[in-house]
Amino acid sequence: MIKCAQCKQVHAITKAGIVRGRQRYHCKDCHVYFTLPEAAAAPVAEKQQAMPTIRDIATALNISKSTVSRALQAHSDINAQTRKAVLEMAQKLNYHPNYMAQSLVNKKSNTIGILVPEFVNYYFPALIIAAQEVAAEAGYNVIICQSQESAGTEKANVDVLLSGRVEGVIASMTKETKQYDHFRSLEQHNIPVVFFNRICEAMNTSRVTVNDYEGAYKGVEHLIKNGYKKIAHIGGPPSLLLSQNRLNGYLDALKKYRIPVQEKYILPYNLTGRHATQCAQKLLKMRDRPDAIFCLNDICTTHTLFAAKSLQIQVPQQLGIAGFSNNPFSAHVEPALTTIEQPIQEMGRVAMRLLIDHITKGFGKYKPVHRILPAKLVVRQSSVR
Amino acid sequence: MIKCAQCKQVHAITKAGIVRGRQRYHCKDCHVYFTLPEAAAAPVAEKQQAMPTIRDIATALNISKSTVSRALQAHSDINAQTRKAVLEMAQKLNYHPNYMAQSLVNKKSNTIGILVPEFVNYYFPALIIAAQEVAAEAGYNVIICQSQESAGTEKANVDVLLSGRVEGVIASMTKETKQYDHFRSLEQHNIPVVFFNRICEAMNTSRVTVNDYEGAYKGVEHLIKNGYKKIAHIGGPPSLLLSQNRLNGYLDALKKYRIPVQEKYILPYNLTGRHATQCAQKLLKMRDRPDAIFCLNDICTTHTLFAAKSLQIQVPQQLGIAGFSNNPFSAHVEPALTTIEQPIQEMGRVAMRLLIDHITKGFGKYKPVHRILPAKLVVRQSSVR
DNA sequence: TTGAAAGCGCTAACAT
């Protein structure tokens, strides 16, 4: 029989819910609620506790939760021996702090969101890794979200990051993002955002890009200097600023060298491999076909190369091609691809550093900056004849 | 000056508390209480609350937190109108539930950990994406950790996952993982683990692999059938079971066709590109150099191809090469690479499904299984003469 | 140096 914890009577006891997995009782006589002491509850703790808490450490050591907490945090006001005992017990019980509880009370999640449109194609994974390293050094965990080039998924991802109470986000938009409410929502909640690569001009945030304009200009200029005269451009979705900038680089290079711009030679591709192939084929099957193609990126260039090969068009003799980003395989295809190199890892690091800086300084002191990293021409065989 | 909402006088107005975050006024003349209409109240609501809580919604609507909670959860016992009001207010305040608080009280994080050795090389990113899709459908978020082939980082990552209270983990070990305490630690805490690709035999968990043995066997058999007689193998770190299995496939294929095994033709590479090149060069500079090389993976095969090219060795005429995994670039190099295809996405999906099944059933009912998916020979030019 | 108690944002059992 259960005795009341206060009056020690048995007759007026009723069950009154369950607290922390243990039966709670109520004594109608003295109106007290109680659970049975630890010992009686022992059988429950028999098997290693699924997830021990500071409370378990405290109980085992017969000290208070606060002391345990302080010991674990290496707080100054703590006896060295107590601390040692706590750490040992934590080890023994295989204790792991509960991030959620810590975040809740600290109002700080120590987490940064990374939002990218995709991560199969080398560029984003490589950048993420570099960014993550910087975050880790600064003590931040990272949540990686990929939007799969879908604006809807991107919005959903922002909600996830918001609910995860990330302290900041580095982001690259999808090709179909035209509405920025979800990003604004981050700002409204005082969560800093740094855009990289595919930036959002409409928002006053820090940005990290490569010099897309100059890169494209250099690439096209290089083609011109190698004797190509009818230079086409397979560009990107016009929604992306980088597409516009690379297109402008292309246009200005042509202008500079007094080569007439031909509208039919400018095709925007939707970033899928299939469409890249289609665009390349369309250009290469023209009666007045171009003798060179400057592509938005190396993926596109590769597809263009294959389209050319399957049409028996010789690269670089009959067709010069060049791309952007210097993906690793660009050096491996035959002929190796001329490309504009981006400092991918550096972009990731810079973006993360800017973000952490912003998080640290808060919205008051922080001034958004736009860091434009240099693009470098890497000449290989695909464009030299 | 504030005018009375009723008599339009100014002289008798006093402040009278704050209601729902807005200043309330009292007119002593006409004894009316009022707040200013939305527009005028703007300055107060000027800065949006950093992160509204259910409490804010409750206060604004003058109802209790529980009602708000129930409304947001679409609980059955809730008045449709109340619910509507709550949802509208949530929208208006730009409310986002706090995952940490929810997880804490629900004792359920709704999060699954994905632990991989790296994610630059197509294989893991592609698999992760497929796995993540399955997780998302089941309502789980995902934390992606990469160990960078370091056992220490792997251990640290497990701690992160543990502290994040993930409900399960799919994992692929690093090449240097020889001690499994960190994985055991997950099991001890009743967190199911499913290994894929680089599995841990020492642990009784579900596993997903491709048929490494059979794949390698098929690849080597194919080389033999194409007339290659001195077939070398650049394998992987012996610590990985997949290295052993692929090696065994190689050995058994040689045996089957009565080709003597030559120790000097078997080199384990450490999974870095540089070392792949070194191994290939070592083989190709032998006096009695092999006439074919079966590589652990396509990355290695690519480096082997380049080593051969720079030594003026013709592929496939003087050297047949084949690899494993069918990375996208394998079809793009010249000559295109023969390879053993893995159903990468399917592996990711299967692993995640097994994990979720395990999470759902709990440790009581769940029986670990080992799913071995088929490997398929894809013949291209690099091995056909 | 330590303990007791309050509270982070949320859910759920219980009471009404």
Place this chain on the structure above:
DNA sequence: ATGTTAGCGCTTTCAA
């Protein structure tokens, strides 16, 4: 149908 209350695991005043 709604409110009241306790508590998830933790940190942090405040007292002792």
